[in-house]
Amino acid sequence: MMEKIAHGSDVTHHYLRPKKKFPNVWCAGCGNGIVMGALIRSIDRLDLDKDNVAVVSGIGCSSRMPVYLDFNTLHTTHGRALAFATGVKIAKPNLTVIVITGDGDALAIGGNHFIHTCRRNINITTILIDNRIYGMTGGQFAPTTPGGSFATTAPYGNYEKQFDVVKLAIGAGASYVARGTVYHVQQLEKLIEAGIKKKGFSVVDVVSNCHTYYGRFNKEGDAVEMLSWMKKHAMPIEAVRKIPPEKMKGKFVTGLIHEHDATEFTHEYQMMVDRLAQKEAEK
Template identity: 55%
Template sequence: MSVSTQTIRHEYLRHNKKFPHVWCPGCGNGIVMAALLRAIYRMELSKDEVVLASGIGCSGRMPTYLDFNTLHTTHGRALTFATGVKLANPALNVVVVMGDGDATAIGGNHFIHAARRNLNLTAIIINNSIYGMTGGQYSPTTPFGARSTTSVYGHIEQAFSIAELAVTAGASFVARSTVYHAELLDTLIEQAMHKQGFAVVEVISNCHVQYGRRNQLGGAVDMLKSYKENAITVARAAQLTAEQLEGKTTIGVLTDRQLPVSTEEYEKIRLRAEQS
């Protein structure tokens, strides 16, 4: 691509907003934000036709900084607001950014039902395995044994696998990347936004401040390196046993299927209702 990320970023950042942002130096959120902007740039979408919604948490602040129609909702409820926006104006391109706690703990019910309902929405879930903004408490994706401010003796619960959860719940498109694999992330977000139906991109991201520090994972760079070393493509993963996959992160497109999209199905309902 001939245009630099910096040029793209400045095209979409809100210049009337008081910076700096709330994210810590080295946070993966910035990588996800830039990937989203590159995807929107490539798709040649106008700013007016994009709605960016979020919930609460570090990820929830992303819309504040971007020059779209932006909606910072309540904790876990971003998908419900987005559902109303999309149904009220299906021409809008609605993207929802959530964190792991936001999307799968307090918003878990909304997440699985949004996947099942299959509206034409794009959900980006930044999974850093921790509640960062509130001070490092364990989330639904904190691994067994990990330390957090609420699992100081080691975590005793099993973690959700968000992408697999989305597949099971019925999403049309499900993909996973890490913040190390930024170029893959651009592509996956673009594919998700093009997809007709509910599309989920899970992004494994680093919270070296609240999670890495308490689990001896080093700084931001160390955590990114570990994503590089432990990532494995969907195709490669298919050839390995469960034991060989232990500790690995599968990246790429997990599911891409054609299902009835409820925004379009409702148009048919309107026709049926008018004729009845």
């Protein structure tokens, strides 16, 4: 069991692995560290036992996160984190299962697993760190790279269409869909915390910065400039509801965008098992 520690970096350190992992692999100013901090504080607020938290990830910059975290951690293959996590959750439903993934990991190579995990509405929380590019392989375009943007595999500008993660997750059946940014850290913490609490599949899309590639290729500046852009262009859902749609041009919605109550996979499975056992007993 954990001993509770009051504030700041003490909290963070309580959930980090001290041995042989630091410095981390991320570029200075990367949003991944901010998300990791937010995740740690959400878990701390929820007072979860470290032994009962499993963090699963795929491949990519963001997916390197679990190795730093002092939980049960599974760093898997590219795109497959949700499928592995599904196995963990069904095997031990009492574990809190959190998936860390990126836009390429979850939406390109892992797109099929993403929509099917949404559909099953299994009690897993997915934090999708969305930096609009493949960082680890050096800046190729992703399914989230905006049209006209530059990437090493889009040297003349990206001519593909993009996924809207939020719409995709809602359409596929996730019972909790939110968007935060690495600038709005307090909001992000709350969104993650509520996502973990929600019984069902939760998606938290986190707008993040890859100044190393995306920022550089598209003249969006360094980490600070990219975070400033988020500050200017993020619109909380509460505000969005009050303004006419044309005023949303160039902006993006943040906050808890969708929530509904639906039957959860492991619960339904247990209900079936109980029904069978009762039938058997009646015989």
